[in-house]
Amino acid sequence: MNILTLLIVVPVLTMAGILFTKDMKSTRMVSAIGMGIQLIVSAVLVFMYLGARKAGASDEMLFVADYTWFKSLNIHYTIGVDGIAVAMIMLTGIVVFAGIFASWEMEYLTREFFISLILLATGVFGFFISIDLFTMFLFYEVAVIPMYLLIGIWGSGPKESSAMKLTLMLMGGSALLMVGIFGIYFNSAPDGGPLTFNILEISKIQIPVEAQRFFFPFTFIGFGILGALFPFHTWSPDGHASAPTAVSMLHAGVLMKLGGYGAFRVAMFLMPEAAHEQAWIFIILTSISVVYGAFGAIWQKDLKYINAYSSVSHCGLVLFALLMMNETAMDGGILQMISHGLMTALFFALIGMIYGRTHTRNINEMGGLMKVIPFLSVVYVIAGLASLGLPGLSGFVAEMTVFVGAFQHPDIFHRVVTIVAASSIVITAVYILRVVGILLLGPVKNPHFEHLNDAKWYEKLSMITLVLAIAGIGIAPLWLSNTILDSLKPIVEKLAMAVTF
Amino acid sequence: MSIEQFYFMRHELVLTLAIIILLIAEIATSDKNKKKLIPFSIWLFGIVTIVGFIPSQGGELFGGSYQSSALTDLMKNILNIGVFIIFLQAEGWLKRDETADRISEYFLLTLATLIGMNFMISAGDFLIFYIGIETATIPIAGLAAFDKIRSRSAEAGIKLILSSALSSGVLLFGLSLIYGVTGSIYFTDIAQTITSNSMVALGFIFFVSGMGFKISLVPFHFWTADVYEGAPINVTSYLSVISKGAASFIFVIILFTVFKSITEMWKPLIYTLAVFTMTIANLFALRQNNIKRFLAFSSIAQAGFLLLGILGTSDLGMSSVVYFVLVYVFTNLGAFGVVEAISNASGVETIDGYNGLYKTNPKLSLLMTLSLFSLAGIPPVAGFFGKFFLFTAAASSGYFILVLIAVLNATISLYYYLKVIRAMFIEKSENPVATFRSSNYMRVALVICVTGIFAVGFASGIFEIIREISSAFLN
Amino acid sequence: MxxxxxxxxxxxxxxxxxxxxxxxxxxxxxxxxxxxxxxxxxxxxxxxxxxxxxxxxxxxxxxxxxxxxxxxxxxxxxxxxxxxxxxxxxxxxxxxxxxxxxxxxxxxxxxxxxxxxxxxxxxxxxxxxxxxxxxxxxxxxxxxxxxxxxxxxxxxxxxxxxxxxxxxxxxxxxxxxxxxxxxxxxxxxxxxxxxxxxxxxxxxxxxxxxxxxxxxxxxxxNKFYFDEIYLFVTKKIIFNYISRPVAWFDRHIVDGFMVGIGTVTEKVSYRIKGMQSGQLQHYAFMFVAGALALALVMILM
Structure with a gap:
């Protein structure tokens, strides 16, 4: 069996296994084992991929498998990965694994929770391995829908309305996306011949520029909504705030990356001319996202809201970087996806754990946590530092690369937006340090907090996995960066060829 | 006319035979044993369904008035499957004491309408078509009023019969106008001579109005909600799935064959109808609390989506419509089956009443969720594929804006489908529907629906076969 | 440095x-x-x-x-x-x-x-x-x-x-x-x-x-009052004059617009409820009116 198909089969089998479990303990064991295997498979995939590249495999996608599904419409189940997809799969593997352990104490409807969570993960894995637009879209929706139940049932606060808002906005996004996909499909053979959903095949032809102009915004905004593009980001704060820990982790950490990934792999890769023409609109929107999210975060008092707005800012930076359309910036954008995925997952895991102890997420009610729960506090500081771009952690590498790449554009417009976007680093520092100061330092505000327990083993496992990954990328970013760069080449080349305006 | 030619009509003939057997059985059984007629009828119809699947060469009968082809066979088989599921679901409702003396009436009336539908689908001229459509409608009024002690049921019956009288009149008027222009009632003749002029246009509008009534397109849909709500659930599901499915089949056949040469004329019409049907129905569905009314509006919205397939005006369009109806049969009957099971067990028919259902009846809740997701077009269930192909068909004609309107409508529809799911999974309730075990017949029916909801989507072969048959039919 | x-x-x-x-x-x-x-x-x-x-x-x-x-x-x-x-x-x-x-x-x-x-x-x-x-x-x-x-x-x-x-x-x-x-x-x-x-x-x-x-x-x-300036900038300007309006804008304008789409849809849904009166003569009227409207569509297109 193709190793990529295995990435779908393992979660599906895990879900089936969970159906047969009887109590909470066995359920979470099965989930942990299943997602552990998934993590191993992801890691093996990384090594296999690097090995194959080293051995000289030069195809754009590796491990390609192709099964015809709906023959008359030329719909295939086509899978394959390049370096970017491999990196995203590894990220997903890590975050899902950590997410399982972060929801170790899930008591209410345990089986249903883990099944929904893993279903979400299946959708994400499927999305990243897809080459065929139809299967990609299918997996995309599979990943989005369980969110409703996950937030609605296991969430907190105004969970029903948040869940509804999130689901409807994301499905609205997928509505736009669907139109975009049809547009691509029906223009995939301008010289006659069979229409196709296959991204690689479509990338070899040029979609008529008129069609591109019309369908690019649909596709880009469709994905952009999931990537928290201003002004379509408002599902994100509410959704994240209401979602249970593991769901926030997965959603901010991985699901939002689907937006960025799709934006360049589908929208920009297949419609480069329109991408160049319309980039300025979206560059402005994303720069707004970046700064606006950061400013929004400062005013929040709820830890989850802070992090949700911070995600808006960081994911905005991803799209911003991709729209710069040069190798360095796009490389940075993808690094930023991975980096943000890891650290935001870590953040949400921590917030969940702190909330589980203090029963509040309002930063003004907390203080001096460093004294009572040092392990969690130290990890919080690490996450914070990664988020504000401290060298040695992943965030620095990513942001640095993005801005260096963005600054390569010599014209005033790009310079200005880059400076505007880069200013977010300072604002990020303000809100991160402010929270760290209020939350962790100072006297213990609430006498009840004196007796809090520090992290349990499963929580530590969850956090250490993520911290190691963050530090790993921060200290040795080159192999990852190079893998991504290799795979970016065809995309960047196609984008560069389209500069005729 | 030889014996083999009668074989083309096997659907209708076997059904007639079944009706005769049932009549005899009704006379033969004593009053005490009436309830045994239920399983007897169900299995009898099972045989009818299987016979329908025996393949045959297509052909014409009665000088072209009756046409049989692989496509019509397929359509009839889809209807048969649906009716079989509905019969299975009817068991719990029919065996109550108040309906026990009318069991055979239920089966006889239903089978009579089915014969009407079969003739309608196989019609080769407007006369047979009209007779079929009337045969398919009038007995349903009787069925809608089946729970005659309930005034709502009686109201549903009278509303249906009166409004269908109006629609039949309009339809007939339209047909006569077309006859006046073309001088023929035969489909093949009309297809050759028809050209777009204002008389044809008027006739066509009346024809569409009449058909719009059957398929319940806005603004010809008003009867739907009242009748669906008042009629017994089983009859409602019959109306919303079988009746509507059959009407859609013949609608698409006539549009694609008889009115083929004036396609450009009717496209804007169907476009307008599609937009209004989807949007208005969705807006109405938003505020419903009665689950039957809710499903009524949902089914109107689904009809709006179906029009997108018709706008495909190719074999892709036709196959997407047929495929969608097939998906819709399993999906909607799954939803109605759950509603019926719950109504039989507890009498609850409101969305609020479903609060906390997952705690007490997890399997039914899951099934309902699957059906609703399928109705909303969420993967990986069949509804997603059904909708996707309909939209593909519309997009293939270049109607991207319409597709956008449709998908946005699908998003709105997701809102109200999720409301039901929220009630079942999230809301807490003081006195939820008590845990119950539905009858074995109902369980079989629901298992068939679940299998269909999953299999019809994933098994691409089904769509491919439909596509082949459709393109063979159109060429 | x-x-x-x-x-x-x-x-x-x-x-x-x-x-x-x-x-x-x-x-x-x-x-x-x-x-x-x-x-x-x-x-x-x-x-x-x-x-x-x-x-x-x-x-x-x-x-x-x-x-x-x-x-x-x-x-x-x-x-x-x-x-x-x-x-x-x-x-x-x-x-x-x-x-x-x-x-x-x-x-x-x-x-x-x-x-x-x-x-x-x-x-x-x-x-x-x-x-x-x-x-x-x-x-x-x-x-x-x-x-x-x-x-x-x-x-x-x-x-x-x-x-x-x-x-x-x-x-x-x-x-x-x-x-x-x-x-x-x-x-x-x-x-x-x-x-x-x-x-x-x-x-x-x-x-x-x-x-x-x-x-x-x-x-x-006083370190050239840098601390004070810093505090002034963060506390007064960023917090009060930028972040707070941004947060408000996000809640009430951007999100308000998104929620507004939903609310308007619901409102419209409420308004048109009267169409479904339950009276058969109204339905018949709508039926015929609908057919005429379709005729108009055909004439206009």
Whole structure:
């Protein structure tokens, strides 16, 4: 069996296994084992991929498998990965694994929770391995829908309305996306011949520029909504705030990356001319996202809201970087996806754990946590530092690369937006340090907090996995960066060829 | 006319035979044993369904008035499957004491309408078509009023019969106008001579109005909600799935064959109808609390989506419509089956009443969720594929804006489908529907629906076969 | 330090600045770390971080004293400590680049020497304060890093950095530029001497001096009010005038718009409810009206 198909089969089998479990303990064991295997498979995939590249495999996608599904419409189940997809799969593997352990104490409807969570993960894995637009879209929706139940049932606060808002906005996004996909499909053979959903095949032809102009915004905004593009980001704060820990982790950490990934792999890769023409609109929107999210975060008092707005800012930076359309910036954008995925997952895991102890997420009610729960506090500081771009952690590498790449554009417009976007680093520092100061330092505000327990083993496992990954990328970013760069080449080349305006 | 030619009509003939057997059985059984007629009828119809699947060469009968082809066979088989599921679901409702003396009436009336539908689908001229459509409608009024002690049921019956009288009149008027222009009632003749002029246009509008009534397109849909709500659930599901499915089949056949040469004329019409049907129905569905009314509006919205397939005006369009109806049969009957099971067990028919259902009846809740997701077009269930192909068909004609309107409508529809799911999974309730075990017949029916909801989507072969048959039919 | 980067260009002769800044970054890491650790050790000893609470500590904290002195000498650019070499190269680079920059850098070097030794003399010399309990040397875990860093501060200047780090992978030789080195050492020593005169012994001189400088002294005493400005900018401007409106805008305008779409849909849904009256004659009317509307559509299209 193709190793990529295995990435779908393992979660599906895990879900089936969970159906047969009887109590909470066995359920979470099965989930942990299943997602552990998934993590191993992801890691093996990384090594296999690097090995194959080293051995000289030069195809754009590796491990390609192709099964015809709906023959008359030329719909295939086509899978394959390049370096970017491999990196995203590894990220997903890590975050899902950590997410399982972060929801170790899930008591209410345990089986249903883990099944929904893993279903979400299946959708994400499927999305990243897809080459065929139809299967990609299918997996995309599979990943989005369980969110409703996950937030609605296991969430907190105004969970029903948040869940509804999130689901409807994301499905609205997928509505736009669907139109975009049809547009691509029906223009995939301008010289006659069979229409196709296959991204690689479509990338070899040029979609008529008129069609591109019309369908690019649909596709880009469709994905952009999931990537928290201003002004379509408002599902994100509410959704994240209401979602249970593991769901926030997965959603901010991985699901939002689907937006960025799709934006360049589908929208920009297949419609480069329109991408160049319309980039300025979206560059402005994303720069707004970046700064606006950061400013929004400062005013929040709820830890989850802070992090949700911070995600808006960081994911905005991803799209911003991709729209710069040069190798360095796009490389940075993808690094930023991975980096943000890891650290935001870590953040949400921590917030969940702190909330589980203090029963509040309002930063003004907390203080001096460093004294009572040092392990969690130290990890919080690490996450914070990664988020504000401290060298040695992943965030620095990513942001640095993005801005260096963005600054390569010599014209005033790009310079200005880059400076505007880069200013977010300072604002990020303000809100991160402010929270760290209020939350962790100072006297213990609430006498009840004196007796809090520090992290349990499963929580530590969850956090250490993520911290190691963050530090790993921060200290040795080159192999990852190079893998991504290799795979970016065809995309960047196609984008560069389209500069005729 | 030889014996083999009668074989083309096997659907209708076997059904007639079944009706005769049932009549005899009704006379033969004593009053005490009436309830045994239920399983007897169900299995009898099972045989009818299987016979329908025996393949045959297509052909014409009665000088072209009756046409049989692989496509019509397929359509009839889809209807048969649906009716079989509905019969299975009817068991719990029919065996109550108040309906026990009318069991055979239920089966006889239903089978009579089915014969009407079969003739309608196989019609080769407007006369047979009209007779079929009337045969398919009038007995349903009787069925809608089946729970005659309930005034709502009686109201549903009278509303249906009166409004269908109006629609039949309009339809007939339209047909006569077309006859006046073309001088023929035969489909093949009309297809050759028809050209777009204002008389044809008027006739066509009346024809569409009449058909719009059957398929319940806005603004010809008003009867739907009242009748669906008042009629017994089983009859409602019959109306919303079988009746509507059959009407859609013949609608698409006539549009694609008889009115083929004036396609450009009717496209804007169907476009307008599609937009209004989807949007208005969705807006109405938003505020419903009665689950039957809710499903009524949902089914109107689904009809709006179906029009997108018709706008495909190719074999892709036709196959997407047929495929969608097939998906819709399993999906909607799954939803109605759950509603019926719950109504039989507890009498609850409101969305609020479903609060906390997952705690007490997890399997039914899951099934309902699957059906609703399928109705909303969420993967990986069949509804997603059904909708996707309909939209593909519309997009293939270049109607991207319409597709956008449709998908946005699908998003709105997701809102109200999720409301039901929220009630079942999230809301807490003081006195939820008590845990119950539905009858074995109902369980079989629901298992068939679940299998269909999953299999019809994933098994691409089904769509491919439909596509082949459709393109063979159109060429 | 940033100055060095500022004067650095890429490649060729200009690469000197780049190399110098890297070099200074490297040595700076050593002695700045040493200073901070030393300060930490002092604070650990006297349980205060105010300079008024310190004085005459050299007797109590011998190791800290020596290492701190080394750090101060290094940062003042006294040969042969590492700071001398790196700072020298920056100055050379600056001289190549821009005379004004060189002058600024030159004066700053003097000031640095002055304030570092002011600190040094105040803390380790001067008279004893009334300590709550006698200060004592920090434990080995603190002094060993101090000693290691002091060692590094002394000798890291001899690393042939100019051949290790370049901006264009081309080695280039640098020689001691005595025309720069001698004045820079001199200004360092001058700064130290000033500090020695003013702060070595308790005297009224600093008081007088500070009075004569007046506002400037107060301003410097308050770090040019940077903290206040910073707090003003973050608390008042960013929090109140940017973040708060942004948060409000997001909640009420952007999100309000998205929610508004939903609300309007619901409203419309409520409004059109009357159409479904339940009366058959209305339905019939709508039916016919609908057919006529379709006819209109056909005529218009």
């Amino acid at each position: 940033m100055l060095a980067l500022g004067v650095s260009g890429y490649g060729g002769e200009e690469g000197l600045g780049y190399m110098a800044s890297m070099f200074h970054l490297f040595t700076h890491a050593m002695f700045k770390a040493l200073l901070f650790l030393g300060a930490g050790s002092i604070i650990h000893a006297v349980h205060s971080n105010l300079m008024q609470d310190m004085g005459g500590l050299r007797k109590y904290l011998p190791i800290t004293h020596i290492t701190f002195l080394i750090a101060c000498l290094t940062i003042s650019g006294v040969p042969p400590f590492s700071g001398f070499f790196s700072k020298d190269e920056i100055l050379v680079a600056a001289l190549h680049h821009n005379k004004l920059l060189f002058a600024v850098e030159f004066i700053v070097a003097g000031l640095t020497a002055f304030y570092m030794f002011r600190l040094y003399f105040n803390v380790f010399w001067g008279k004893d304060r009334h300590y709550h309990h006698t200060p004592h040397e920090s434990p080995l875990t603190m002094t060993i890093p101090l000693m290691f860093l002091a060692f590094a501060s002394i000798f890291s200047g001899f690393i042939p950095f100019h051949s290790l780090v370049t901006s264009d992978k081309m080695h280039f030789a640098t020689e001691m530029n005595f025309a720069v080195a001698i004045p820079s050492v001199l200004i360092g020593l001058l700064g130290i001497a000033m500090a020695w005169i003013l702060y070595k012994k308790e005297s009224v001189a600093p008081e007088k001096l500070s009075k004569s400088f007046g506002i400037l002294y107060t301003a410097t005493y």
